[in-house]
Amino acid sequence: xxxxxxxxxxxxxxxxxxxxxxxxxxxxxxxxxxxxxxxxxxxxxxxxxxxxxxxxxxxxxxxxxxxxxxxxxxxxxxxxxxxxxxxxxxxxxxxxxxxxxxxxxxxxxxxxxxxxxxxxxxxxxxxxxxxxxxxxxxxxxxxxxxxxxxxxxxxxxxxxxxxxxxxxxxxxxxxxxxxxxxxxxxxxxxxxxxxxxxxxxxxxxxxxxxxxxxxxxxxxxxxxxxxxxxxxxxxxxxxxxxxxxxxxxxxxxxxxxxxxxxxxxxxxxxxxxxxxxxxxxxxxxxxxxxxxxxxxxxxxxxxxxxxxxxxxxxxxxxxxxxxxxxxxxxxxxxxxxxxxxxxxxxxxxxx
Amino acid sequence: xxxxxxxxxxxxxxxxxxxxxxxxxxxxxxxxxxxxxxxxxxxxxxxxxxxxxxxxxxxxxxxxxxxxxxxxxxxxxxxxxxxxxxxxxxxxxxxxxxxxxxxxxxxxxxxxxxxxxxxxxxxxxxxxxxxxxxxxxxxxxxxxxxxxxxxxxxxxxxxxxxxxxxxxxxxxxxxxxxxxxxxxxxxxxxxxxxxxxxxxxxxxxxxxxxxxxxxxxxxxxxxxxxxxxxxxxxxxxxxxxxxxxxxxxxxxxxxxxxxxxxxxxxxxxxxxxxxxxxxxxxxxxxxxxxxxxxxxxxxxxxxxxxxxxxxxxxxxxxxxxxxxxxxxxxxxxxxxxxxxxxxxxxxxxxxxxxxxxxxxxxxxxxxxxxxxxxxxxxxxxxxxxxxxxxxxxxxxxxxxxxxxxxxxxxxx
Numbered sequence: 001x002x003x004x005x006x007x008x009x010x011x012x013x014x015x016x017x018x019x020x021x022x023x024x025x026x027x028x029x030x031x032x033x034x035x036x037x038x039x040x041x042x043x044x045x046x047x048x049x050x051x052x053x054x055x056x057x058x059x060x061x062x063x064x065x066x067x068x069x070x071x072x073x074x075x076x077x078x079x080x081x082x083x084x085x086x087x088x089x090x091x092x093x094x095x096x097x098x099x100x101x102x103x104x105x106x107x108x109x110x111x112x113x114x115x116x117x118x119x120x121x122x123x124x125x126x127x128x129x130x131x132x133x134x135x136x137x138x139x140x141x142x143x144x145x146x147x148x149x150x151x152x153x154x155x156x157x158x159x160x161x162x163x164x165x166x167x168x169x170x171x172x173x174x175x176x177x178x179x180x181x182x183x184x185x186x187x188x189x190x191x192x193x194x195x196x197x198x199x200x201x202x203x204x205x206x207x208x209x210x211x212x213x214x215x216x217x218x219x220x221x222x223x224x225x226x227x228x229x230x231x232x233x234x235x236x237x238x239x240x241x242x243x244x245x246x247x248x249x250x251x252x253x254x255x256x257x258x259x260x261x262x263x264x265x266x267x268x269x270x271x272x273x274x275x276x277x278x279x280x281x282x283x284x285x286x287x288x289x290x291x292x293x294x295x296x297x298x299x300x301x302x303x304x305x306x307x308x309x310x311x312x313x314x315x316x317x318x319x320x321x322x323x324x325x326x327x328x329x330x331x332x333x334x335x336x337x338x339x340x341x342x343x344x345x346x347x348x349x350x351x
Numbered sequence: 352x353x354x355x356x357x358x359x360x361x362x363x364x365x366x367x368x369x370x371x372x373x374x375x376x377x378x379x380x381x382x383x384x385x386x387x388x389x390x391x392x393x394x395x396x397x398x399x400x401x402x403x404x405x406x407x408x409x410x411x412x413x414x415x416x417x418x419x420x421x422x423x424x425x426x427x428x429x430x431x432x433x434x435x436x437x438x439x440x441x442x443x444x445x446x447x448x449x450x451x452x453x454x455x456x457x458x459x460x461x462x463x464x465x466x467x468x469x470x471x472x473x474x475x476x477x478x479x480x481x482x483x484x485x486x487x488x489x490x491x492x493x494x495x496x497x498x499x500x501x502x503x504x505x506x507x508x509x510x511x512x513x514x515x516x517x518x519x520x521x522x523x524x525x526x527x528x529x530x531x532x533x534x535x536x537x538x539x540x541x542x543x544x545x546x547x548x549x550x551x552x553x554x555x556x557x558x559x560x561x562x563x564x565x566x567x568x569x570x571x572x573x574x575x576x577x578x579x580x581x582x583x584x585x586x587x588x589x590x591x592x593x594x595x596x597x598x599x600x601x602x603x604x605x606x607x608x609x610x611x612x613x614x615x616x617x618x619x620x621x622x623x624x625x626x627x628x629x630x631x632x633x634x635x636x637x638x639x640x641x642x643x644x645x646x647x648x649x650x651x652x653x654x655x656x657x658x659x660x661x662x663x664x665x666x667x668x669x670x671x672x673x674x675x676x677x678x679x680x681x682x683x684x685x686x687x688x689x690x691x692x693x694x695x696x697x698x699x700x701x702x703x704x705x706x707x708x709x710x711x712x713x714x715x716x717x718x719x720x721x722x723x724x725x726x727x728x729x730x731x732x733x734x735x736x737x738x739x740x741x742x743x744x745x746x747x748x749x750x751x752x753x754x755x756x757x758x759x760x761x762x763x
Contacts, residue, residue, distance in 0.1 A: 068728060095455075097455040225605055225607055227607070335467065338727055339727050346719075
């Protein structure tokens with residue numbers, strides 16, 4: 001009790017000092033997400049209802065990725081943000097560096113088991129699932145449609161250029177799957193030297209037929225213009241293009257690689273309990289199930305499936321049929337090996 | 352004799368003169384100060400800081416202080432003694448509790464992939480009570496603690512001053528005896544990358560010169576509305592966003608794009624030619640983007656050359672080509688020097704255009720700087736590569752200064 005009094009006195013002093021310095025009124029919670037139409041959807045579904053329910057104010061900001069900015073906020077004392085949506089890589093790195101408050105699952109409405117595998121972690125709670133799939137333009141392909149990465153490598157049945165994101169990430173996994181490695185053994189294989197050699201040898205087969213893309217919007221443009229016949233592409237953008245541009249792009253789920261974006265609480269956040277409450281609010285399965293109406297990302301609460309509309313389900317990474325045939329992006333592996341493998345990739349590409 | 356305030360002789364005059372001089376010096380210093388301050392804060396300091404990051408890194412010495420204190424005693428003859436292993440063990444236990452191991456793990460993993468697992472994997476499984484032998488405990492937790500190569504890297508990394516990144520940026524490394532040597536040929540990357548960057552920059556510069564020279568000549572030697580129209584055509588792309596121009600080129604050059612459609616329609620080719628996402632596309636788009644930087648200085652120099660020179664040469668019997676080569680061209684050299692220098696310096700640091708229209712074998716130095724700075728947070732290597740780029744540009748600049756002389760160069 002006494003501690004509570006001191007804390008609130010301290011908070012009052014801080015607020016006074018802040019007022020005296022004419023800084024904007026302190027919000028109860030500051031949340032940073034990925035901006036654009038995605039954050040618009042989050043505002044409607046999570047931010048505004050939560051602020052209303054609790055009678056608090058929420059300030060928003062844009063996060064563009066990168067561990068550097070988060071590190072600067074936390075090491076600089078009181079962070080400007082309280083809750084941030086981060087990608088798997090930042091979650092791993094930031095957790096190791098102690099930038100995030102450890103999640104207390106007792107403070108959440110849900111247990112770790114209520115979430116899909118890999119979503120409930122020490123430092124963060126999964127929020128959305130996105131996926132990288134094999135994509136093609138259904139209007140341009142006659143006859144059989146491709147169904148696997150093995151088909152992606154089949155230049156005779158499906159002639160034309162292949163689109164892949166420049167770099168080693170994802171492509172080594174795809175190459176191994178095309179070479180017959182079962183999806184659940186891909187990362188075990190990649191952890192051996194022979195496995196990496198094998199992946200690069202497989203990439204050799206289509207070396208001259210690959211157009212490497214850089215930005216996430218490029219593969220859609222390449223599909224639309226016929227520059228490539230098949231490409232790796234983010235599932236959300238594929239569906240987004242079909243909805244907005246009326247294209248007839250299709251995605252192949254077997255062999256797709258999914259990753260989870262998570263909510264984290266920055267170390268130094270004053271009201272950790274309120275932050276947990278928000279995360280709990282945003283993990284509500286029925287609420288999560290509404291997000292796909294705006295953008296084709298999957299929900300992290302395992303129970304959200306039953307609330308998702310039939311129209312949306314086939315396009316989501318988390319629909320059981322899609323999830324069962326996919327593998328999760330192995331952040332640990334890539335954080336450790338990205339430099340060496342990307343350097344090797346460039347030597348391979350320049351040869 | 353009256354003594355008044357307006358006495359204009361002797362020491363007082365000198366004092367007043369000095370005062371007024373000091374004041375005018377102060378005023379001029381005050382006028383220049385903001386610019387100098389701006390340059391120092393936003394130009395000199397970041398560059399010095401960048402150079403610093405490439406040779407100075409305290410992450411291991413701060414994250415593993417006990418190890419840093421004792422590992423220097425290891426003479427690399429066999430494995431280190433218990434004292435060193437105990438320091439490592441205690442650092443890992445404490446670092447794990449305080450989440451202080453991320454810095455050392457990242458730094459060590461930069462030198463040797465897999466070191467992160469060695470650090471975190473070991474730290475997670477260590478006993479709370481100090482074991483009898485730290486050496487055995489650590490090697491049991493991860494056999495790589497018994498590998499001299501891993502320990503040598505640790506021993507070097509505890510020293511904040513490091514030449515690792517600079518050496519690595521030049522495809523060099525220190526072997527186990529600390530001798531500097533070139534990496535094995537199948538491990539090299541950056542020397543080839545520097546060469547590739549130079550090749551692309553020089554090619555783009557030459558293409559710009561070949562295309563820009565005639566345009567500048569035309570600009571300088573026609574009058575009226577034609578010159579005006581030409582000038583607008585040169586400047587218009589200059590005002591258009593780089594990304595928009597790059598995207599426009601994709602539309603023109605792609606497989607089913609305008610260029611290929613025209614070539615096949617006119618019967619020149621029978622199947623589409625690959626003109627983008629390769630070196631050809633990179634050079635074409637970069638040249639178009641940088642062309643104004645060649646044309647404008649050339650135009651500035653050429654418009655200052657009197658056309659009587661050429662007439663005089665021709666009236667003395669020189670054919671046009673000879674007159675052009677021996678009379679006109681030498682006079683345009685300051686413009687050529689300025690234009691090529693500008694285009695070369697801009698293209699050597701190019702990033703977004705090759706990223707969007709180049710193939711994977713066409714990425715330049717800045718692509719890797721961005722990769723290490725943004726994606727893998729390896730600022731040491733990013734800074735070292737930045738230093739390499741800066742040295743290239745400075746060398747080029749000094750070379751030009753030596754050959755052409757800066758004061759004779761006309762930039763626009």
